[in-house]
Amino acid sequence: MAGEQEPGTRGLHGTGAVAFSTRGEYGVRFMVALARMDHGDPVSLTDIAEAEDLPRAYLEQIVGSLRDAGIIDSARGAHGGYRLARPANEVRMGDVLRALEGPIVPMTCLEGDGSSCSKTGSCSVVQLWSRVRDSVSEALDSFTLADLAVPGAPITLKGR
Amino acid sequence: MAGEQEPGTRGLHGTGAVAFSTRGEYGVRFMVALARMDHGDPVSLTDIAEAEDLPRAYLEQIVGSLRDAGIIDSARGAHGGYRLARPANEVRMGDVLRALEGPIVPMTCLEGDGSSCSKTGSCSVVQLWSRVRDSVSEALDSFTLADLAVPGAPITLKGR
DNA sequence: TCAAACCCGATCCTTCTTGTCGGATATTGG
DNA sequence: CCAATATCCGACAAGAAGGATCGGGTTTGA
Known part of the structure; x- marks a missing residue:
């Protein structure tokens, strides 16, 4: 049984402007x-939480967003659990992280259609923020779940 | 006069795992x-805070880290203020953002020499995080301050 | 000496993160 | 039908981080 952990004792799992939270880490x-x-058969949350030594109840929350995003399927009731909705090599890590952490928006002026900033067009700084956003998306999407799930296998990179 | 703002009313300036805080925004x-x-002459903090409509006292804190990083020089006393320590085209935005937001470490296992994670080598997921880290650094360093300071000028991109 | 600046630490409020808990709902096997 | 096993879901709480304000200290030019 995983020992219980106190709330709010861990902090963010990175430093600076590019920091994945435990949602990202645990979810991955x-x-x-x-x-x-x-x-083939569904795997229960309890099994995975024990195998990875993660807080079960919290993981439950996190996994909810993966389900909502259609990345995994769930089966309720006895012998229920979770399954991949698609083969691992068709799951881009960008999709996983976006489901877990929300859309990648380094600065509020890039939100939605970009209308939140009145100076769009005359502001050169947005070029910087959007370049960062695109770079991160590309980096994440260059990995599939299959790349990570097979230990020791050479990482196959797409594009770039 | 910039209207005073109440503490903690703005929240983060982005969403998801890649979010610059106001330190990053205000500093840039x-x-x-x-x-x-x-x-040529030093520019006072007050002048800049008014021009950009930023909270003066808070900006003072932020600017301290730019000074400590050697990106700007300060002159105390009457007619004091700040100056660029180097020409704008020699200031990489990566240096600015790292000074403002701290080192880019998307996941704790990448901190320092990487010895914090016992499974280094056998863990395929670190490949993902370090790729993200490098992408962001490259994206930021492909801009110089001069690219952003001249409005309307075409953005000149290095590399990639 | 006086005023304009930078410098610096302490403090404070709010929001986000990281959980826990309790129960509702669905499913299967006996 | 019933009991066991799971997922589902909302409420709640402690702690950390973010976003500032404040008051005073120090340096310097006129």
């Missing part, structure tokens, strides 16, 4: 574990 | 304004 670890354990 | 706006106003 969940996905990798699921990809390894998924052999 | 400070640098761009300084680059435009710097004609």
Whole structure:
């Protein structure tokens, strides 16, 4: 049984402007574990939480957003659990992280259609922020879940 | 006079795992304004805060880290203020953002020499995080302050 | 000496993160 | 039908981080 952890004692899991939270970390670890354990039958959250030593109840919340995003399927009731909705090599890590952490928006002026900033067009700084945003998306999308799920396998990179 | 703002009313300036805080935004706006106003004499913080409509006292804190990083020089006393330590085209935005927001470390396992994670080498997920880190650094460093300080000028991109 | 600046630490409020808890709902097997 | 096993879901709470304000200290030019 994983020992209980106190709330709010861990802080962010990175420093600076590019920091994934535990949602991102735990969610990715969940996905990798699921990809390894998924052999047809649903895998229960409890099994994965124990295997990865993650707080079960909290993980439940996190996994909800993966389900809502259509990345995994869930089966309720006895012998229920989770399954990959698609083969691991068709799951881009960008989709996983966006589901877990929300859209990648380094600065509010890039939100939605960009109308929140009145100076769009005359502001050269947005070029910087949008370049960062695109770079991160590309980096994340260059990995699939299959790249991470098979340990020791050479990382296959797409594009770039 | 810039109207005073109440503490904690603005929140983060982005969403998701890649979100610059106001330190990043205000600091960059400070640098761009300084680059435009710097004609030899030091420019006072008050002038820049008013021009950009930023909270003066808070900006003072932020600017301290730019000074400590050697990106700007300060002159105390009457007629004091700030100056660029180097020409604008030699100031990489990556240096500015790292000074403002701290080192770019998307996940704790990448901190320092990477010894904080015992599984280095066997863990395929670090590949993902370090790729993201490098992408962001490259994106930021492909801009110089001069690219942002001259409005309307075509953005000149290095590399990539 | 006086005023204009930078410098610096302490403090404070708000929001986000990281959980826990309790129960509702769905499903299967006996 | 019933009990066991899961997912689902909303409320709640402690702590950390973010976003400032404030008051005073120090430096310098006129």
